[in-house]
Amino acid sequence: MKSTPLLVALCLLCLITEPARSEVLPLDDFVKHGDYLELTISPDGRHLAARVRHDASVFLIIMRREDLEVTGGTRPTSNSEIHSVTWVNDERVVFEYAEKRPGFDAPIPTGELYAVNVDGSKRRSLYGYRAGDSRLGTRISTRDYTYASQEILSVLPGDNDHILIIEYPWSRKGDVWYDNRSRPSVISKLNVYSGKKKKIETLPHNGARAIANLAGDVSYISWTSEDSEHHAAYRDNGKGEWIPLDVPFSDYAPQPVAVNAASTKVYFLIPYGERQINTLYELELATGEFTQLFDGLDADLDRWITDVDSLEPVVGVSEFDRSTYHYVDSANSPMINTHKMLTRAFKGRDIFLTSRTRDGRHILFQVSSDRDPGEFHILNTETRRAEFLWANRSWIDPAKMRPMQHLEFQADDGVEYYGFLTLPHLAEGDPKPPLLVIPHGGPHGSRDYWRFNSEVQLFANRGFAVLQTNFRGSGGYGEVFERMGYRQWGGKMIQDIVGATRSVVESGSVDGNRICIYGGSYGGYAALMSAVRAPELYRCAIGYAGVYDLNLMFEKGDIPISWGGVGYLELVLGRDNERLAEYSPVNRVDEIEAAVMLIHGNQDLRAPIEHARVMRRELEKAGKDVEWQLYGRSGHGVYSVESRREMYEGILEFLNTHIGPQVH
DSSP, X not given: OOOEEHHHHHHHGGGGOSOOOOOOOOTHHHHSOOSEEEEEEOTTSSEEEEEEEETTEEEEEEEETTXXXXXXXEOOOTTEEEEEEEEOSSSEEEEEEEXXXXXXXXXXXXXXXXXXXXXXXXXXXXXXTTTTSOTTSOOOOOSOOOOEEEEEEEOOTTOTTEEEEEEEEOEEETTEEEOOOOSXXXXXXXXXXXXXXXXXXXXXXXXXXXXXXXXXXXXEEEEEOTTSOEEEEEOGXXXXXXXXXXXXXXXXXXXXXXXXXXXSEEEEEEEEXXXXXXXEEEEETTTTEEEEOOOSOSSOEEEEEEOTTTOOEEEEEEESSSEEEEEOGGGOOHHHHXXXXXXXXXXTSEEEEEEEOTTSSEEEEEEEOSSOOOEEEEEETTXXXXXXXXXXXXXXXXXXXXXEEEEEEEOTTSOEEEEEEEOOOOOTTOOOOOEEEOOOSSOTTOOOOSSOOHHHHHHHHTXXXXXXXXXXXXXXXXXXXXXTTTTOTTTHHHHHHHHHXXXXXXXXXXXXXXXXXXXXXXXXXXXXXXXXXOTTTOSEEEEESOOOOGGGGGTSSSTTTSTTHHHHHHHHTOSOHHHHHHTOGGGOGGGOOSEEEEEEETTOSSSOTHHHHHHHHHHHHTTOOEEEEEETTOBSBOOSHHHHHHHHHHHHHHHHHHHOOOOO
């Protein structure tokens, strides 16, 4: 395999900075799912485990590191795909399945665990509701089925046979099991060869989350109460009574996220400053002293990288416009110098460290950008040489993709908010492009990032300018900014979207007479509600898997039946039925002048089909035509390539009809 010096990597950037071409690319280039999805290295560095998509399924492949020769793996059943992969020792990985269920075209994680050795031997179903069957060719087991989901808390270094997991027991209603986190969580030790499980303890709160040290001791937990309040607790040395955990410098409950290797320090995400931006704090257990690790952030800490030996965070990443890197220089960690070297070598692209060997000699990382879906490389920290391994969405040519421009807006009330504008390729003398506004879903905790987005690139390739807006209420910019959107779903959040649209029009970069708005989930709601608030601005609106009656959210869907779900809705929506009716586009159809398209999955649990049907009915009662796409096997979003192709063909035809771009 060819090895590339890091200094040469800078020269490789010229490959993605050529002038954009105006070629209209095949639709399938954008609707196909990624092919090389995940790559991790074994603790000893001798093998790589990969999730690879082929023939509409996702396989697990295990390769020798030295020559990429396939040594093992597993092929899922026709209705399943590999969902996640974790190395538990040098020779064995555990993995999860996602399974296609009747009525759904998107595979759904089943909460089960399986395991296999690097040579493909000793395949075993370890955990879950089918743990005793012989689906993977193992002998039938007499073990009880476990109706629960799980997360791996620790791979327990030094114990090659066991991992520590936290179980989230399901709840049963009629003949259906739900993972709604309405029962107390359970800590268990699981044998990765036999599947035998030993219960350690039951945590005292429904759906509680936990962290563990390397020895498997659980001393810190966090949970959400039924009224949607966040809490945390601790105990000494993994034993004794749980004590409520608060910090004197914050009104928010600290979220425990990690313990260092020596179990002398614990790390928490805690909001700080006027904007209450989330960052990491270090608690020194011997002194009880908290230290803020990263400050000067313009956005929440998005992720962090730890030192190889101490497991203490030394690099932090926040994303205001692009990734900004923050360093704990006092740590004097080799990882800091390594990371700085990578940022210089791959300047202009985001860096994600995906895994590394036990000794830190080899690091797997991914680089990506707004135009590049991502490439996997492996770095030898001793020779300082990096090797290219493979690229996700290998058919995408980054030179033919369009860059995202970061924008800042100011609302009438002085609130600053943000977004991204992606312009199509325009030759000299071309008319201004039409604008497609795409508000994100969520809406709280979610946001848009400076990253490759196949949907955005599709529309830009077809001649549309695309505006994405991180309106108030979006996640990632601090607790204050997110809470500004509470009970403002149809109010100031929509005003922000409309204001950003007007601002882009006033900039002169788009045709203000040809604007459409389209979004999924909350974005679908926002599309229709924006057409209510600014009927003269939008010529068409597309709602995809949207909610259109806010009062109905308390009665239908999976949120009300989840632990804390009603409390969450009361927090972010309120219980003022008149205000909720006012904020529901289903009650405002007479004010909509835009042409409307509705897209929905018949099996949607988050935003049940009733929302789309009543919206369609009310629009038609008002004498308005509705373009309608119903996907009988889809849930909260369309997944299969065939369905996605049909959906985007319909959207493009609808857009061309109403705001017709000039494609060159």
